[in-house]
Each structure stands twice: as structure tokens, then as C-alpha cells.
Amino acid sequence: AQSVTQPDIHITVSEGASLELRCNYSYGATPYLFWYVQSPGQGLQLLLKYFSGDTLVQGIKGFEAEFKRSQSSFNLRKPSVHWSDAAEYFCAVGPDTGRRALTFGSGTRLQVQP
Amino acid sequence: GAVVSQHPSRVICKSGTSVKIECRSLDFQATTMFWYRQFPKQSLMLMATSNEGSKATYEQGVEKDKFLINHASLTLSTLTVTSAHPEDSSFYICSGLGDTEAFFGQGTRLTVV
Numbered sequence: 001a002q003s004v005t006q007p008d009i010h011i012t013v014s015e016g017a018s019l020e021l022r023c024n025y026s027y028g029a030t031p032y033l034f035w036y037v038q039s040p041g042q043g044l045q046l047l048l049k050y051f052s053g054d055t056l057v058q059g060i061k062g063f064e065a066e067f068k069r070s071q072s073s074f075n076l077r078k079p080s081v082h083w084s085d086a087a088e089y090f091c092a093v094g095p096d097t098g099r100r101a102l103t104f105g106s107g108t109r110l111q112v113q114p
Numbered sequence: 115g116a117v118v119s120q121h122p123s124r125v126i127c128k129s130g131t132s133v134k135i136e137c138r139s140l141d142f143q144a145t146t147m148f149w150y151r152q153f154p155k156q157s158l159m160l161m162a163t164s165n166e167g168s169k170a171t172y173e174q175g176v177e178k179d180k181f182l183i184n185h186a187s188l189t190l191s192t193l194t195v196t197s198a199h200p201e202d203s204s205f206y207i208c209s210g211l212g213d214t215e216a217f218f219g220q221g222t223r224l225t226v227v
Contacts, residue, residue: 042220043219043221044218045218101216102216104157104158106156106157107157
């Protein structure tokens, strides 16, 4: 069965500092990987996705993620965090390009200090 | 990107009543829609998969008689929480399947009092 682990429940960074959110997955075939952001009381917004090709993918809002098959990881990064980035971040894995339901990690709550 | 509109965004109902949540794909046709549930400080858990014109497929542990799903058209799926109880209070999110990815609604915060 597929699973997603986000080891960090809560992360606090200073505005302007760099950010890395960890995501590890377990999946028996080629995974399709996603990162979503959720602001309080809101739905999910797709930040980026990886299907194939270049293992470093660029997303919206200055985020990027790197797929490392050997480590079963898909960590999300941003060089300089803005206060508006404070939110909940979910990593998800799916069996294909999203044509079936996704399995989500437990989420990482990001707090940004001024 | 494509838009999925979910309504209402918030609802408070009395215990024992039913609540209907609508999920519409505004600019694409979604033959498949997913319904997720999210408890406070937890991740999204898939409740059911609905396909237009057929019965929904429910995940293990989800009561199909309590959570009625209708997907009568390519742009609309509804989730009805019947005889709601306080333990049904949660955040419900729908997702419509486009050509290459799924698009999420804004979610519905249900509070049963």
C-alpha cells in the first residue's frame, strides 16, 4: 500500500530564511508526487507536481521540489520565505497523473516569524 | 487552472438533520470526483469516489447510507450527510478530475451542534 510521511509536524522559520519541508513516500511503482498548500479554512492549492523527467521541479510562489528515487523523497524547498507562506503543506502521492485519488501525508504546519 | 466550486463553505446544523454539500466543476467536465474528509490537525482521508452516472465507491469504514453521494452530471457531485451527529463535524473537500490532474474545492466546514 502506498503511504506518505511528513516527519515534521510543525516548522518555524524567520522571514527571509530558507525552507525545506521533508516528504518520504512508499509506493510500489513509479510515483506521481504532489505538493499542496492549505491556508486556514481553505481548500488545497497545488504548488507543484512531479510525473517524470527532470527530478527538480519548479512550482508556483517560488517553490521547488526535488525527487530522489534512491531516498524515496520529494522535499519541498524555498530559498527565501515570506510571511504569506505561513500555512499547512501537504505532500501527496498518486498512482498516475492524478486520475485516481491521492494519498496524503499528515501535513507540516509552517509558521513564519518576522 | 481549472476551478472547482464547493458550497457552502461553512454550515452549522442541528444533530439529526441532513446537510447537502455541492461540488461543481466550473470550466471542465469531471467524470470522476473524490470526496475527502479532514479532521482537525490531520490529513485528508478519502471517503469515496464518485463517477458520473454510477454509484459511488466508498472507502472502508465509510458508511454509504450516512454519506450519500450523487454524481448526476459531469459538472456536479453532491455529498449529503444524513442524520448528522457531532462526530460528523469535520472539513469536507471535494476534488474533480480534469484531463491531467485533480482540482480541489475550497472545502466545507461542517459543525453539528
